[in-house]
Amino acid sequence: MKRLVSLFSVFLALFVFATSSIAANPIRIGALFSVTGPASFLGEPEKKTLELLVRDLNSKGGVQGSKVELFVYDTQGDATKAVQLATRLIKNDKVVVIIGPSTTGETMAVMPVVEKERIPLISCAAGIKITEPVKRWVFKTPANDHVAAEKIFNYAAKLKQRKFALLTVSDSYGASGREQIRALAAKKGLTIVADEVYSPKDTDMTPQLTRIRGFKPDAVICWGTNPGPAVVTRNMKQLGLKIPLYQSHGVASKKFIELAGAAAAEGVMLPAGKLAVYDLISKNDPQLKVLREYDQMYRKAFGTEASTFGGYAYDGFQLVINAVRKAGATPDKIRTGLEQTRKMVGVSGVFNMSPSDHNGLDLSAFEMVRITRGDWALAR
Amino acid sequence: MDIGSLAANGFSWYMMQHQSAQGDSTSALTLSSVKAVSMNFSHQIVQYLLSGFSTGAIYSLIGLGFAIIYNSTGIINFAQGEFVMLGGMLTYFFLTVAGIPLFASIILSVIIATATGVIFERLAIRPLRNATPLSLVIITIGGSIFIRGIAMLVWGKDTHAIPMFSGTEPLFLAGATILPQHLWIFGITILIIVINKLYFYYSISGKAMRACSYNRNAASLVGIDVRRMVLFSFAISSAMGSVAGMIAAPLTMTSYDVGVMLGLKGFCAAIIGGMSSGIGTVLGGLILGVLESLGAGLLSSGYKDAIAFIILLLILFIRPRGIFRKAETERV
Secondary structure, rough: HHHHHHHHHHHHHHHHHHHHOOOOEEEEEEEEEEOOOOOHHHHHHHHHHHHHHHHHHOOOOOOOOEOOOEEEEEEEHHHHHHHHHHHHHHHHHOOOOEEOOOOOOHHHHHHHHHHOOOOOEEOOOHHHHHHHOOOOOOOOOOOHHHHHHHHHHHHHHHOOOEEEEEEEOHHHHHHHHHHHHHHHHHHOOOOOEEEEEEEEOOOOOHHHHHHHHHHOOOOOEEOOOOOOOOHHEEEHHHHHHOOOEOOOOOOOOOHHHHHOOOHHOOOOOEEEHHHHHHOOOOOOOHHHHHHHHHHHHHHHHOOOOOOOHHHHHHHHHHHHHHHHHOOOOHHHHHHHHHHOOOOOOOOOOOEEEEEEEEEOHHHHEEEEEEEEEOOOOOOO | OOOHHHHHHHHHHHHHHHHHHHHHHOOOOOOOOHHHHHHHHHHHHHHHHHHHHHHHHHHHHHHHHHHHHHHHOOOOOHHHHHOOOOOOHHHHHHHHHHOOOEEEEEHHHHHHHHHHHHHHHHHHHHHHOOOOHHHHHHHHHHHHHHHHHHHHHHHHOOOOOOOOOOHHHHHHHHEEEEHHHHHHHHHHHHHHHHHHHHHHHHOHHHHHHHHHHHHHHHHHHHHOOHHHHHHHHHHHHHHHHHHHHHHHHHHHHHHOOHHHHHHHHHHHHHHHHHOOHHHHHHHHHHHHHHHHHHHHHHHOOOHHHHHHHHHHHHHHHHHOOOOOOOOOOOOO
């Protein structure tokens, strides 16, 4: 009996101890990334970045005296899984905010859940439908596709290009880009002379490009993520096409130049997130410090250059911490804090949120770059 | 090298003929604008055909791999695409990571891919000799997922580029362009098809394999080791698949998951060719490649992949024995 009592008291003590350590109120942050599956090139750096940031913050004592507890789940790029895991984050893990998912499709699927449960969501996907029209609880860190498209058209206007051929990938990224470009071209009075697509796993785009050549456009705009755009770039060289080629911000990494080959990629222009070119941008750029810090931190931890995609998670986390500092750590207060974000310098740009803008980025999020001798150079 | 330059000579000769014929036919037209348009259009067609032939050649080689295994075992080996992937990825690995010269990398990759095929047969197919063809087909699907998974763990999920075998400057032919790598593809494909033919018709083991494909029991009765022939067929198919993967990789790039789509396209080629391990499948691959390319260029690029599968379905519905096979011909 005595032994039982002592055993019980040990348990009780353990229990009290355990709850008291929770009682320091850690901030429970959930994250959904497609770490494996077709969109793993997004989810993997996002997960790595977020885990790195949380470790770093906790070692410095956390935010407002409380540590951050992170719950990361892999959605495998599957919208159904994303919904299940979002519910699990909210119901079981009791998180106060969710960062992710990585793709537009998954985000669209998760949105009704967070709206109903009143948990703020900061998506790492670029689709414009996520924040337009504005949903009360949904935010996103990547700039809208039309911002990148506008950057391309503004630059093309300088070069007096008016007839464009489109070559877009037949997934949600390409479809969204295609839609935005067409709408923007119509608004600006530019002509789209050819509108071709390719599927994500295509290995030869010479038929599409041959057809495009027949329409004699001033420039070709290709919208996709690796490896498709690299194949397009190689095929253009193979066909001896001298038409200027624009790529989207989706290939703004050294990997693209490596895949396309420096010779074929020479002269390709694209709107790049500033992370890829931070050593080229002006010394007075407000983002310079953040970009350098992030890249160096990532290189130190993982031995590879930081990617724009990881930057989406970086910004998501900074927005949350910023909101917690400003407003408090409940879902409602974080939401309010997020909406009041002003001039927060992140990797993707400088965020200025408002009740009518849950993205908060403008044209300054991108730099037009031109690939020159296998490296980036600013296009002026 | 010889084959490459031979093919190059042959090709440029063909193109010159083509071009002069072109000149004659269009010179009759008086309107210069019409001439320009028709020249432009015919250049496009030549380009579509060239692109189609080069992808088609790859499909042919993969299709032959399907056909050879089908003929000796009666099963469809859905892991065939993974040997194509192994060809490309192993070459990338030896060439770029291990720093071995191209020629040696190619030889090593073929050897390792072939060994993988042999091990696959030994461990996954042979122990289940009495299983139904359906269970064996399902096992090959499992095998393909397994091989792909291992490749993903070992080499990661990135796409990798392999340098061209020789030269990157395009060659201009009749208003169309091809790369030296295309000549390698045509040359090596022709070489393999010729060797394949010689092997099956003039060597003892090739003849024995044909005997197995006609009637396994009878072949066994005359003293042919059927199990060894099955092993041979896996070795030949995996070697052929890996070669297809490595000659295509400098153009198409490679990653751990390229085998899925290429495997399906090769399967289509073999179906069009009626599972013949000869010229039927080769033509099947070329037809598929050309139709895809013409379809993407002339109709709509959105339907490129659909074309292959529509053909596959049509053939399976209307003419399941393939369009090149008469009712009673040999299967090898």
